Amino acid sequence: MADDELRGNLLFGPFELSSTERVLRRDGLALPLGSRALDILIYLVERPGEVIAKQELIDHVWPDVTVEEGSIRVHVAAIRKALGAGQFGNRYIANIKGRGYSFVGTVIPLGGATESSNARSRHQGRLPLRPIAMVGHEALVGEVGDKLRNDRFVTLLGPGGIGKTTIAQAVGRAVAERFGRDVYFVDLESLTDPLHVAPAVAATLGLALKTKDPGLELVDLIRSRKLLIILDNCEHVIETVAPLAEQLYQQTEAVHILTTSRELLKVEGEHCCRVLPLDFPPDGSEQTANEVLRYPAAQLFVRRLATRAGRVVLADREAPFVAEICRKLDGIPLAIELAAGQVAVLGLKNTVDLLMSRLELLKLSHRTAVARHRTLKATLDWSYDLLSDAERIVFRRIAPFVGHFTLDGARSVTDEPGVGAEEIFDAVAGLVEKSLIATQIDAAQAQYRLSNTTRAYALAKLEEHAEVDIVFGRHAEYLAGHLETLREALSALPGAERVLAYSDQLSNVRAALEWSFGPHGDAATATRLAAASTQVFLELSLLIECQAWAERAMASLGNPHRDSRRAMEISASIPLAMMHTEGNDQRVRTAFTNALEIAIEQGDIAYELRILSGFFMYSHWIMDIRGATDIAIRSKKLALRTGDHADMALAEAMFAASEHLLGNQLAAQLHCESGLRHLASGPRSRTEPYLFHYTSFLLVGMARSLLYRGLLDQSLDYARRALEEGKRSGNPATLCRSLALVLPVFLAMADLKQSDQYIGELSELSVAHSLMPYRAIAAGLKGQWLLLQGDRIEAIQLLKKALEELHVQRHEMLNMDFTCDLAAALVHLGEHEQAMTLTVNAIEQQQRAGKLLHMPALFRMKGLILASRSVEDHLDAEESLLSAIDWAKRQWATLFELMAATDLAALLQKQDRLPEACEYLSASLERMPAGISFPARRRAEEMLGQLQSGTDHVG
Template identity: 70%
Template sequence: MSGAAVHRKLKFGPFELSIGERVLRRDGQALPLGDRALDILIYLADRPGEVIAKQELIDRVWSDVTVEEGSLRVHVAAIRKALGDGQFGSRYIANIKGRGYSFVGTVAPLGGGTESRTAKFRHQGRLPVRPVMLIGRETVVSEVSDKLRNERFVTLLGPGGIGKTTVALAVGRAVAEEFGGEVYLADLESLTDPQHVAGAVATSLGLALKSKEPGSELIDLVRSRKLLIILDSCEHVIEAIALLAEQLYQETEQIYLLATSRELLKVEGEHCWRVLPLDFPPDDSEQTANAVLRYPAVQLFVRRVAAKAGSVLLTDEEAPFVGEMCRNLDGMPLAIELAAGQVAALGLKSTASRLVSRPELLKLSHRTAVPRHRTLKATLDWSYDLLSDAERIVFRRIAPFVGHFTLEGARYVAGKLGEDAGEIFDAIAGLVEKSLIVTRLDDGQQRYRLLDPTRAYALGKLEEHDELDVISGQHAKYVAELLESQREMMPSLPRARRTAAYSDQLSSIRAALEWSFGRRGDDEIATRLAAASAQVFLELSLLIESQAWAEQAIARLGIRNQDSRRAMEIYASLSSVLMHTEGNDQHVRASFSRALEIATNLGDIAYELRLLSGLFMYSHWTMDIRGATDIAARSRELALKTRDSDDMALAESMLAASNHLLGNHIIAQQHCESGLRYSQSVPRFRPGQHLFHYTSFLLIGMARSLLYSGLLDRSLQYAKLALEEGEKSGHPATFCRSLALIVPIFLNMMDTRRSDQYIAELSDLSAAHSLKPYSAIATGLRGQWLLLQNNLLDAISLLKRALEELHAQRQEMLSMDFACDLAAALMKVGGHEQALRLILDAIDVQQRVGKLLHMPALFRMKGLILASRSAEHHFEAEGSLLSAIDWAKRQSATLFELKAATDLAELLLEQRRVSEAYKHLRAALDRMPTGIVSPDHERALQVLNRLQSGTKAVG
């Protein structure tokens, strides 16, 4: 072992792993861990984020002997136990299905380590793919990178156009490996509302916030991660950014911040780095071509001219003009780029003479003359003066666009200048040539964008001409029309393209909404835009923002629009969002009911079905079984009218789910099979048509009903398909629902490995997207998993917490599963009275609401609790177990009949009533499908063998 390795220590969570000492410590205390387990831990922790094949681990740790894979599993289990892996959200070692193990905790070196390697997370760092022209900034990038490593929080300070973003992106790429790729750009350019700052930063991290305190929620979500956040363009929302940045710095240990701003944030932890202009040739220096080309400002200038006009060979005659121009522009990168655009169009000498004729620009070459930010404005004034009348009009009128826009968008917003649109298109071409607009090619279509400083300047010109409100209103109308025109087309696109398109439009949508709902806005445009943009926010999981716009829109609808399609769409979006942000309270039902009333009055059957699907989901989760059954029947009647396969599949999925909750498993299977046949005739599920993904719902229904029927092999097949379909949907909520309802199947089969993997995935995904109900379900499922490990105290803690959270959110679908297992855990630790009260209350609730699905399990658990108390309760326990068997028979729940019959047989065997026990158990086994092997089946056969031995002994 090398000297460096002897002293190497790794830190993750509260643990310290000394490689040289071969010791694992927690809070300074050494933990007992065997040599083989230590070898495995060191090998995994030293390569975080990598998937290490099981055979590679075996070859590494047992190089001298031959062992089975089971030995590896045993030692990994020991490591997990020592680390408390999987408890209370802590995750260190993941089993990657079919591949091996991976250390997924965040690792940092201690004691002079030279390398920091960070585990990979679901959302990888996202820096723009665009190339960065880095000229004259190499030293700056290196020094800022060092400062960032040492101080954690650096603000790049300078005027607009100085190149702060370019430097920040270059620094991000320079340090990306040290953060395991976890480097994120939060582009704040388009924000005008400070309340959206935390949400925008979260979106850049691939997270969606739902809390009323978004800053605190964001910190909770990233606290355990090591990553770099680039906060770009802070000055216009500086107070909100400053508050968030200070929270991130103070309340985390591994979050690094790199901000770009025109003024300091002035908060704790901030270290300033002033970005200076590019070096340019002094007026007393040598002015030959070779001499001036040594300066970065000239290099940038020449490159930009070449990009516009083709190859450029700077001559000694031209060099003084270029040097003077760069001096007059004070080495400002954006100003130089603008000037280079004019040179490409007008020629060097003509542009230089024009520049010289502007004395205010010449004064700015002296650094003490005026504030540096005036340089860019003066340059933009100069560029604006060179425009034609048509170019000036179009330039200022496209200012409301934030981000990219099309020629058609520019034509709509800029208005008619002549007889046709050709004049506007020519003006756009001229603005591109003069570098006032940047372009990109997107799916074969040219798209345009004003850079932020240029857009701010154009907005000023728009206000000078008293056109700001008129053009902003025109822009808002255009955005609304564009979104309305996409309603039919967007759902047919692949999800990745759909999301990219919506993301690209988001900044302009926000700008249009903020103006429309603002002091000088227009209620008619505002409500129209809110309805048109609702699907965008839902698709991008921006739930809090969607809720805010919907609530504002409802307050602005007015009498004329109260019963309009617009109102229907706004109420529909609000109800869908509220289910995730506020839980299933009465506001959700009220919003759904209002939208449904409007749809019915309008005679819009398709939208009525969409709303019914959302209302069904609400009833399903809140255990309103009668309501869910009525909605399913009503949906089928409507689907029969539309004769649409999508609608029929949707109705069948509702009928299947309601029958499943009633315990009608055979009927539920029939509806699932019918729904799947309908769905096969549809080329693709159309997102937005209904409020839940019925194909995954049908597959879940099949998997769960087959489990209850005892057809375990088929149940597992459908479980796999359901998870694949849920993941393929691309919607986090859909995949979370699939995981939440499928994991119980694997737990029933006592498949702890796959259960562990899927519970961790559900926990991570629900946390990343702020899907609070699914996070609570993940907690409950982890409690069930711990119960299988006989970790009773932790299981009790998590199950109690899950039940409390689900009750508060009125998410009752899986509560009975958790109640049964909580009772089982309480019984095992001697809490019989508490366990019995829990089950009796649950039985009462289930009978009252008509949810009969869990009756076999609840009566079985009641019997087990009574049987475990004392012999004098055996008679009552026997009655409860017989009731469980009876309920299971009525539901064709063969698996649960076998569970209860096995428990009853063991109880009767204790009383030496062998023949009775044999009769009940034999009958239950005979009703089980043939060829099925499961833990419950094996247990039943073991008890049967004991009974047969007892029968012979009696004989």
């Protein structure tokens, strides 16, 4: 947030802080706070979310005095006392151990400013769809909510099947309004690798982690937010969850944590809420239907029975059997649900008899959590014993599936001699009826799922039969084949639908990859699966994970891999991931070159074009104009061989971008128009099979070339279309590229509201998906936006930061734009020499490399610096501005010609050379195409009016 926005009167919670009056008020009443404490509070509040080092605070508050850190602590304590120790995020100042202090509240400038609905929507929590109505734990929901309010960190403790997840979701909904609906449910059930815990939490929050200390990074990203994180099913990754939860508790002030686990995390701050079994009719109690149904366990049983057998009305003669079942199952919800499933098939009396025959397993009471666990296992054992041979085989062999699977998936892992497809399908149906498998009906086909506890039980049965490796091998082979088929099947779907389809596969893909590359895996299966899964990770923008698996697969392939199609598919994904997450260094070029060589050896033109498209994007971003042009020529030759309109559109997009980099804006526009005609000519029966989205790229190209040519109304239309296409692609990197390249159009129109919204979107997407170059670009664009409002101090900081990061990442496309604006800001602050050095170096660097696109802007900036530096420099300034006009004419960059001509006219006006000024400006305006008004045109027209008025007066 800009410094100017956070000065004056500021609101946070019930407090109003005036930095000008130097007073803190609550409900209109001034609060007693010392001068030094006010200095500290104002300094922190004006930088919400930042971690301010203690020494920095000392230097600010006591600039000429040597004091100890203890003085800071005393004043911070006074501030906290004045603010009060409120509930749910009302703790405003966080002490970041070893680093300093941070103001973690939400700050609103007084004067009607509020957080935008878009900003709020970006932080909305994610809770699963409303579960089946909860029975018997309503009071516990309120108790947990109160504990969260007071203690911030609560663990729901209990055995599997006790209902912890249902209660946690209910708590999340009950307290959602207190957190502004910023409640996030993280299901850890599907995780098999503890290292995925922090990334899973971050992904649920819409973030992505990229450092080697994910816990600390996650804390830093959410430190200033008030939210509730629900970590569900922690027990199997408890060694990783425990320290992460402790970090979140210790190092934040407003983050609340609710975990569900079969054992305590045993870390600081944790408060336990034990989930007890549902109350059931005690032995010897009245056994009428009305009395039995007073107990939650019986209510749950009847409800679940009704879902399987239709409407159920419990009669008095049946009530004792229901009471007996609930007693024998100790009121454990999952066990009751399993029993209800059997009752639908066997009837009440037979079910009770079967339970009674297993008393040796059921008699273990509920004295400890372990005993409850055994009781649940007894229920599962009992259910397993009731299965047919085919059902038992299918049940244990579907254990590798994490998340949803289909009938085809079940058939692929079963593969038992003498068991046909129909028997497998019947077995799956039987398992659904017995509540061992959950199901949901999709538009295309039914999806099935094992609960976490049931899957663990099935895995144990798989181990008992010594089938783990063979069945996990089948699972991996099935996933590889399924992904290969899925890629083709999804090719015609919109990006958002592809993302949804691939998201459903992610947990299974990870599990299969981990086994395949593990000690008992198969190398051939591993590389096949890695090749097939690259599309999943790329579609979901999990680029770091994509690179990790791909590099592991390439190492597994070894040296003699040139004849491997899988090597081609795997190697193509590595540089694409690297350039978005690490930058455009030489390794990216080498990786693309290697992938291209394999594609050529394979004789696969389609894949050669795919790799060339990624290679072109790399060349485009580093402004390797010769390399980009060579790739465009090569792609055009391949496209002519295929005769495919999509391939031709790709080649035209490349030529358009190359011409744009060369400064040939008219040629760039013509290539874009040709590419769009190809898209209109051919059927769009498939999605774009390249490593960059050429449709959005063509629309971006049109927007930029039309901007340079001064056709801003048309440019705006194409910019909006490019963003719509980027969103439709479902790919964050594609949308980020579109945002980055068309935002200059909105800035040229001085559309501050729309620009700010898009910059915020770019920033959030880049952080959430670890797209480092776009994060730097977002900072630079924010700097440009601040300059439009006259906030030069923060603008300079952001522009310098962007240029430094983009230099390290070799991401040069927008560097010169940021350089020119940085120089302009420095000139306004009187830093002429620094601005001149920056600009002259940029001109020499661009000329030396043959990068001509930014010559008009750079020479214009040099002229402005000289014109403002001294009268003695006016002649050189005039020469630079004339050079800018000349460069702009050669490039058909009419907008930049007009801007330079306006600056030249202003310079000549100072020298009373009004006729010359009129001549230059009139000629430039005449060359401007007709269209909408925008700031540069209005400035030129106002200047011309002044000049003509002055000329008439002189005459």
